Amino acid sequence: MTKPDVRKIKSGPLLRWAGSKQRLVPRLAEYWNTSFKRYLEPFTGSAALFFHLDPKRACLNDINEQLIECYEELANDPDALHRRVTAISSTEEKYYVIRALDPKVLTSAERAARFIYLNRHCFNGIYRTNSDGKFNVPYGAAKAGAVPTIEKFRDCARAIARAQLTSLDFDTFLKKNVKSGDFVYLDPPYAVANRRIFRQYDKHSFGIEDVERLQNCLELIDSRGASFVVSYALSAEIKPIVQQWGARRVTAQRNVAGFAEHRRKAVEVIITNIKE
Ligand SMILES: C[S@@+](CC[C@H](N)C(=O)[O-])C[C@H]1O[C@@H](n2cnc3c(N)ncnc32)[C@H](O)[C@@H]1O
Structure with missing residues (x-):
């Protein structure tokens, strides 16, 4: 695999974001190379990987309309x-x-x-x-x-100006956009067991049924000749996807529930269809 072009690696995110993948960026960046046609991110948040890679063409999406x-x-x-x-x-x-x-x-x-x-x-x-x-x-x-x-505002603006921005549910975004030769990085929120209750309070959450939709989306991305990289907590919910595609375990400092006393090393998995 061609390694990332380090001259293009410039910037960190503008925003603070719960679940930011800032600490995993060096591991995730190993999957990227400049021969991909476009960079797609359905769960953008603070876009830590996007700002790090600074791709020439990108589509960024998040269900949070105010963020977009x-x-x-x-x-x-x-x-x-x-x-x-x-x-x-x-x-x-x-x-x-x-x-x-x-x-x-x-x-x-x-x-x-x-x-x-x-x-x-x-x-x-x-x-x-x-x-x-x-x-x-x-x-x-x-x-x-x-x-x-x-x-920092100007650097981030220059990178974002090259991206197409949308605020859609992830699977609508993927069905509309994914093309052969794309690189898709998916970093969903970690699932909440009973999303139906939780969703009444927060539409930015992600539930067990969303994990099934995520699994279908990965098949769609693969069938269109695009590449995907998913990061997720090592958990029972993600097991079917891990069984289908395999996974690499990584540890990262995670800020659970936003409280300092809950900061701990968490085991995450990286799932990809890119042959290593
Ligand atoms: C873990 S965060 C992404 C963090 C990002 N990788 C970063 O480095 O900051 C997950 C994001 O998914 C968004 N989200 C939640 N449900 C979604 C859905 N159904 N479709 C699209 N985006 C969604 C949330 O608003 C949140 O910004």
């Missing part, structure tokens, strides 16, 4: 977005004022600035909404991440 809108605004005008975010004070009081704003009454530029502001100042970069779809993560206090520099 934020990337669109970033690509359009990173300087204006940076000005808007840094103009807001980082105090706890201001955080709750910004959090209380109704996103529906904001412009897309204001929503994007609010999204980045909340992401950088909330507890552990978690994205969680209540039953009314309102963002409800508390202030991150000392853990709040500083807003990245304008250079």
Whole structure:
């Protein structure tokens, strides 16, 4: 396999994201090479692998509409977005004022600035909404991440501007987009046993029935002559997929439930149809 072109490896993500694969990036990058026609990511989140590889052509998708809108605004005008975010004070009081704003009454530029502001100042970069779809993560206090520099905004904007962005359910996205010669990186949230209950609160979650849909999608990707790499927690749910395709075990520091006392090494699996 041709190794990744290290000259193209430039940037880390702009956002903090629960489940970010930042620590697995070196392992995942081994599967990529520049002969792939396009890079596709149905569960984009903070897109740690995408920013690391900085591919020339990409399709990025996430069911989180505000996340995707934020990337669109970033690509359009990173300087204006940076000005808007840094103009807001980082105090706890201001955080709750910004959090209380109704996103529906904001412009897309204001929503994007609010999204980045909340992401950088909330507890552990978690994205969680209540039953009314309102963002409800508390202030991150000392853990709040500083807003990245304008250079970081510009670097990420340049990479994102080359990507086609959508906010669809993963299997609709894959059926619409996958073509022969594509590289597809899939990093779904880890399944929640009873998603029907959980989904009432959070549409960004992923359940057991989604694992079955994921399995069908992998067959679709393979049948179209594209390559896939999946990362997932070593678990009973993923077993049927592991049995079908095989897997490589890797350990990564994982921040379980966002609390420091639950940070521990977790065993993950990487599943691929790329011949090693
Ligand atoms: C584990 S995170 C991806 C993290 C990403 N690899 C990174 O490095 O930041 C999973 C993402 O899947 C998204 N998601 C959840 N359910 C989805 C669905 N049915 N279709 C598409 N995206 C979904 C979530 O909004 C979340 O951003």
